[in-house]
Structure formats: structure tokens, C-alpha cells
Amino acid sequence: MDVDYSVEAPVVRGRLSLSEIEELVAKPLDSKPDKKFFVALSISGSALLIGAIGLFFTFYYGIGTWGNNQPVAWGFGITNFVFWVGIGHAGTLISAILFLLRQKWRTGIARFAEAMTIFAVMCAGIFPIIHTGRPWLAGYLTPYPNQHGLWINFTSPLIWDVFAVSVYFTVSLVFWYTGLIPDFATLRDRTTSKIKKSVYSIFSLGWRYSSRHWLHYEKAYVILAGFATPLVLSVHTIVSFDFAVAILPGWHSTIFPPYFVAGAIFSGFAMVVTVLVFVRKIFDLQNIITLDHLEKMNKVILATGLMVGYSYATEFFFAWYSGVQFEQFVFINRAFGPYAWAYWTMVSCNVLFPQFFWFKKIRRSIPAMMVIVILVNVGMWFERFVIVVTSLHRDFLPSSWGMFTPTLVDGGILLGSFGLFFTLVILFTKALPVVSIAEIKAVSDGAQPTHHGANHG
Template sequence: MHIDYSQEAPAIAGRLTISQIEELVARPLDTKPDRKYFIALSISGSLLLLGAICLGISFYYGIGLWGNNQPVGWAVPIVNFVFWVGIGHAGTLISAILFLLRQKWRTGIARFAEAMTIFAVICAGIFPIIHTGRPWLAGYLIPYPNQHSLWVNFTSPLLWDVFAVSTYFTVSLVFWYIGLIPDFATLRDRTTSKLKKTIYSIFSLGWRHSSRHWQHYEKAYMLLAGFATPLVLSVHTIVSFDFAVSILPGWHTTIFPPYFVAGAIFSGFAMVVTVLVFVRKIFNLENIITLDHLEKMNKVILATGMMVGYAYGMEFFIAWYSGVQAEQFVFINRAFGPYAWAYWIMVSCNVIFPQLFWFRKFRRSIPVMFVIVILVNVGMWFERFVITVTSLHRDFLPSSWAYYKPTFFDMGILLGSFGLFFTLVILFTKSLPVVSISEVKAVADGAQPTHRGGHHE
């Protein structure tokens, strides 16, 4: 097949005019939710309720209801935390790093991916806090002058996590809101309902599309993107420090920070594709979130999947090369021990199946990519499970070796986090524009001056 690479494919397909784009994006906000919406909401709401009940019971009777016990003290709660933080990374990557790289195709998916970042970080933030067993005492994590005259331990990776995740959440939220301000103004000027107009006016802060404002706005957007880029890399680096700074074989590895970041982007893109496949169909956004965009994301999945695969191989190599017996035991035990099933699920889902994306046909096939990204989501959950559980369950004393099994409550809370995530996503699709109206308008055909008649500066 002959493809012309000299011409950049348009970011928006279908030759939509600017007002058509606005119409298309704003339609879900103008129409009443239909039956399917409520069915979807009730399913995700039920999962959320299940999680809430499991959590309530866990708080009442204590976290002994979970499977964590010696020697596997860190288990599914931490697995879920790392999993959800990773999901969030795609959003910041798309909104910040691709912005700095001047990738126009990001405009169609950036808003949704950023929203998913925020929801995923909310889901992630729950787990370390509930793992303390008494989440209402979480305020002690913040350094403040207190009558015990005690301070938090600033040299602990767990405290770095507190700072990293809360900064990440705040910055993502601010970044997201800044992007929403012009859209709120557009919605304010479109709507005929008085209540909606009041709400949009409050959130638009009185934005009036002034070029004098756009100038500062673009500057701020660039500064924020510049900060969000190292921030997103730092967050999963610090999450990996939770493991890497300890001296446990299987965790004490210098490859962890880049390996975790690549894995986070890998799982995040997989989740974005999972959700966008539905969103573009349901809200008729095929021209704004085009197959080209999905293909590009699949390429990122392929690339980051290979990085993760390299890390898996390198861990084994270093275990052999270092000559440390304990290290070698952990890795052989990982691949062939009692948790070999989890290890091979991880390897096949994360390394083997994404190889199908080498073929253009599979990259552009919605059913194939949907199956693969679901497998990647599963595989990345198991990656964290393998790292956490297999390194712990056979510790230095063979008498304390054990086989960890998550309980009903562990799994209920995990399902509940999915319920929370999808409930927020579903509510988001009907209450805010799922695509950045102003950004997509700016990359539409004929949206930018051609500089005809004047010299191009």
C-alpha cells in the first residue's frame, strides 16, 4: 500500500467547520441522558457501592479482613495504588509532553485523557490511605507543627509519595481546569438554560476570548506543560522508589524508575484506548478522535510495551550477572515458583500480545486493539502483583514462607475502584465537553491564517 508521508494527515477528519465541531462536542451536554447512559451508570455505581461496603466493613472490623499478612505485608492495596497511578500517566503525557512536541493529534484526546488522569489519581490515592487502617488519621502525613513536636520523615520514599501524588493531582487538576476555561465560556454563550448559564459563567470566570488574554493563556499553558512533563516522570519514579529504595531482592533495582515510567505510560495509553473506543462511537466523535489517533496511541503502546519487555529481561540478566544468590533465587522463583502463573500472564499480556501492533491492519482494527488493550490492562495489574507479592512471599526465613491469596474484601475494593473510576468517567461525559473545543477548533482546516499576500514570518 502506498502512503504519502510528505503530507501531515489532518488532525480532524471529515472537513468539519468550526461551528460543526462545537456542535458535535457540545451535543452530549445539551441532550438529556438516554436509557443506555443510566444502565451504564447503574453498573458502575453498583461496583462503586460494592467497594464502599467492603471498605466500610474493613474500617469497622479492621484490615485484618484483607489477605495481607506476614510475610506479604504489602499486597493488593499497593498493587492497586501503583496500577491506578500508572493509568493516570497517559493523560499528562498526552496533554503535556505531546504538547511540547507540537503533536496536533493530541488535541482530540487530551481533555479525556486528562480527565482520566484525575480520576485515576483519585482511585490511586484511596489505597495508601486505606492501607494505614485508620484513614481519618491521614492528616499526620502532612508536616505541620504539632504538640507532639514530631515531624514526618523526609527521607522516606513513602513520604515522597505523599508529596508526589498530591502535587500530581493538584497540578493535573489545575492544568485541566485551565484548558476548560475557554470551553466554559463557549458553552456559556451557547446555552439557553438560565441555570446552566449561571454555572458556566461561574466556572468560565468571565473569559471573553480576548487575544490579549490568549497570549498569557498560551504562555501559562506552555509553562504548565513544561512543569507537568518532569512531574509526570517524577511521580512514577518516586512510586518506584517505594520499592527500589528498600534492600529487598526483587525490589532493590536501579532499573525501576525508567521501567515504572514506561510501564505507567503503557498501561495509561491502554486504558485511554479502552475508553475512547467507546466514547468516539457513542458520542459520534469519529471525526475528531479518528482512527489515525488510535493508531498513533497503539504505536506508543507497542513502543512502551517493548521497553517494559526489555526491563523484564534486564532484571533477570542483572540477577544472574550480579552473582547475588538471594537475587537469583527471587527471579527464578518469580518465573517458575508458586506464582509462575501470574508471571506468565504478565509476560504474555505485556510483551507478547502487543507485538501484533507491528501490523498496520491490527493497529487500525477496533476489535483487535480493544482485545489487546484489555489484555495490557490485565497484564499491567499483574506486573505490579508479581513485583510486590513474589518478592515478599518467600523471604529470608523459609519457615515463614507463605502463599498469599487476596480475600473477597481485597477484590471488592479493587472492583469498587473500577466502579469509582467509571462512574466519574460516565458523569464527566455528560457534564463537561469530552474534547477541548477551543483546541480542536484551532487545528481544524482553515482555522489558522494562511498568511496569503503577506510574507510568512
């Protein structure tokens, strides 16, 4: 339990050799899936199926099967969208921002977090499209010369969103695949199966580990990280513009972009910890995804949790300071109105419980952090629910006030999005190396030339 924070902890524990690292990471790919795998897959697959049934009802009978109404027209659809986009942010933060900050400990978790980004954005992307009620017309969102002679409205935050999320998905995918290429080559060279070898050969593009290639490759990695960093900040900023550009009290606020970005990183890290705790246990990766890494992530959760708490307080302050009656009402209504239960769930999960991470014992205890990060996930979902529903349900005119009650279909689709996310995560753990083999080799002890060898002459 004694941790000395004055020395940098080794990224890879247990003094593993290069080939031992490779064996460890590639083991799930070489072995047949066991019973646990199928049990996990059937649970997540069932959730996915429930979501599919929900979608069937939505498309067959129409959007009226949801709880959305006037005045709460956004309901679960947009709540879930913002929640999932937020989850995605941790992956890019780990892979890009921590890379630029030269945080070596990111190496063990970067691949997994990037994969989670991609899956989370896939889950997110479903919601705005089905929320329109006619998903088959989504093609109109792209600016293409059409028979109507019309173009999309480039000054609308909703179109910014389309661009931000699709660019974010594409760049994350490119970033992820670029990182995977050397690993595909490693898998190609170690496999004995002919089919696997063909597949890996195709995806590795014939990578040869040439130092002349590594030179450009590392440059490309810096470029990608350099672009992904402002990109990830822009994505949730633009998502927050969906709200902030509207004139609705409770939405029309300049604090939204930083507040949303902090919340996104907060929830994303919580999700990454949730999943990694299982993955490191199931695949015996405790030496690569070490307790030190989890502790560092818990510290990030604590820091961003404080930022989120500060934002909550600032919102109240500005409602009072603005002197606008409607603003003030929205916030009093949030805390003490009919949705007060949601508000206080959000505050306790996001602000109160993460405070336990001030204690080293709790930061380094797997069961304790598990409880807290799951509460953070719940809290962050409720944050979006509170922003969407409480602002909409009572605005300027009391005559047009209303309440929002989700239906079974709403709940089924939310469950289905978790099912999709975890199904993809589970398949990913068996299909691709969950840790970047090339990167983790490069940061293990003794992998790099000593000072004498490298810089002499």
C-alpha cells in the first residue's frame, strides 16, 4: 500500500521481457473463447436485442412510442446522445492529450480507451438519427447538390454537430487504425493459421518495422495527436452549442462549452475505469494495466469531478447574478421542482462521491473505485437528463408547462445502447490486441538504448 510518488512507477510491472509482453497481450487472440466470454456476450447481446426491439417499435409505429412531447421534445434521445459522446472523450484524451504531455502511463490503456471512443461515438450517432423519426432521410444532412437546389444551413449548431461527430469518429478511427498497423504485423508474423495470416496481412498493409518508416510514423502520430486534441475539445463544445445557442433559460449559457468538456472527460474516465477493471482481471493484464494507472485515472476523475461541481455552482451564481427572473426560476425549479430527485442524484453522484478519491486507500482499492465510477456514470447520465428535461419542461409560459415520462421503448433503447457498446467491447477484446504491443514494448524497462548508446556522437 505504500506508494512513493516521488519516483515514476514503471509502466510495465514484473520485469517482463519483450516477448513475454507480446505473449501476454496476444494470448486472448490465440486461444479459443471460453465460457465466461460467451456468458458476457449473451448478456450484452440480450441488451442489444432489447434495443433492437425498441427500435423496431419506433420505426414501425413512429416516434409517438417515446415519452417525448411538447414541451419536452428532446427527451431520452438527446440525453443519451450527449451521454455517449461524452464517454468517447476519455479515449481521445488518453491517446492524444496525454501523448502530447509525454505521459508514458497512457500506453497501457490507450488502445482500449480509443476503442471505447469509437464504440461510444457509434452508440451516440444512433440517437440524433432515430430522434428525427425518419432515420432513412439522414442523407439530407450532408451538403450535396440535390433536386431541391437547397443546401444545409451551415450556421446551425445542429449541422456543426453533424460535422463534429462525424469528423471525430473518422479521425478516431484513423488514429486507432494507424496505431494498430504495427500490431497487425506482429500478429501476422506470429500466427500459424493460414486464414488469420491472410486477414492480418491485409490489415497490416505489409508493415515491415523499417526504421525509415518508423520515422514518419512517429511524426504522423504526433500530427494526429496534435489535431485530435483540439478536435476532442471542439466536439463537446459544439455539442454544448446545441443547447447554448438556444435562448431557453438553463441552456443559454456561456459556461456550457468548458462545463461540457470537463463533464465528458469525467464520465469517459469513469467508463474506462469501469471496463478496464474487468479486462485487466479477465485477461491477466495486471502487470500492464497496473494499479498505478488506475490510480492516476481516479485522480483525473477527482479533478474533473471538481470542475463539474464548480460549474454547477457557477450556473446557480449566474442565474442569481443575471437578475433574469426566468433564469432564476429554472435553477430553483431544478433543485426543488418536480425533477429535484434527478438533480440531487446528479449532484451526489458527480460531486459528493468522487470526493472519496482524496483518500489513497480508496483510490487504490478496486471494489471501492468500482462503486464510485459506476455512480459517476449514473450521475453523468442524470446530468444530461437534468439539462434536457428540467430546462424544457417549464420555460417562459406557465400555460405551456408539462412533464416528461419515459416509456418502455425509451428505456429499451437506452439499454440497447449499453448492449451495443458492451457487445462491441467484448468482441474487441477477442479480435484485436487490447494493448498496443509495439507501444508497450517501447516503454518497458530496457527497451530503449541507454543514454550512452543513443546520443554518443
